[in-house]
Amino acid sequence: MYFCSSKIRILTKKILKFEIDLDFALIAITAPLRDYRLCYFINKYLNFDFKKIPDLAVDIYQGTIEPAHFSIYHTHWETTETDFYLIANKGSDGLLIPEMREVDYFLMIRNFIDEIDLNRIISSLNRIQEILAAVKIDPKKIKSRENLLF
Numbered sequence: 001m002y003f004c005s006s007k008i009r010i011l012t013k014k015i016l017k018f019e020i021d022l023d024f025a026l027i028a029i030t031a032p033l034r035d036y037r038l039c040y041f042i043n044k045y046l047n048f049d050f051k052k053i054p055d056l057a058v059d060i061y062q063g064t065i066e067p068a069h070f071s072i073y074h075t076h077w078e079t080t081e082t083d084f085y086l087i088a089n090k091g092s093d094g095l096l097i098p099e100m101r102e103v104d105y106f107l108m109i110r111n112f113i114d115e116i117d118l119n120r121i122i123s124s125l126n127r128i129q130e131i132l133a134a135v136k137i138d139p140k141k142i143k144s145r146e147n148l149l150f
Helices: 035-046 115-127
Strands: 024-030 051-058 068-077 082-088 105-110 133-137
Touching: 024 115, 035 068, 035 082, 035 115, 105 115, 115 133
Parallel strands: none
Antiparallel strands: 024 105, 024 133, 051 068, 068 082, 082 105
């Protein structure tokens, strides 16, 4: 009696998943204002202190041409260590988030902010007459969300 011994080779495939850290709140703002005018109104009515910082350079065309530059402003809440960035969606050579053409600016809130404060900010933004709309956006649902990482 003969037994045929054969080795079965099991190949396992390992998939490396890369999760982008989207630990921030995002508000989309539609307003027909220049960036400095929008900051003026937000500073005035919400008691923020936005200041211009060097433009955000983003390689939106994956290395084919120079990076596009987007106007960006920053302020910081010392008590909660929260950072706020007002970023223009329209830049020197295109859109920061191309699938959201109707949005003029994004208000990015990094670090801790609770839902009550976030809703209060959105409500206050919508009360500014010069702002047409301010709505919360889920960063995970944005196709080109990697453009928001800096």
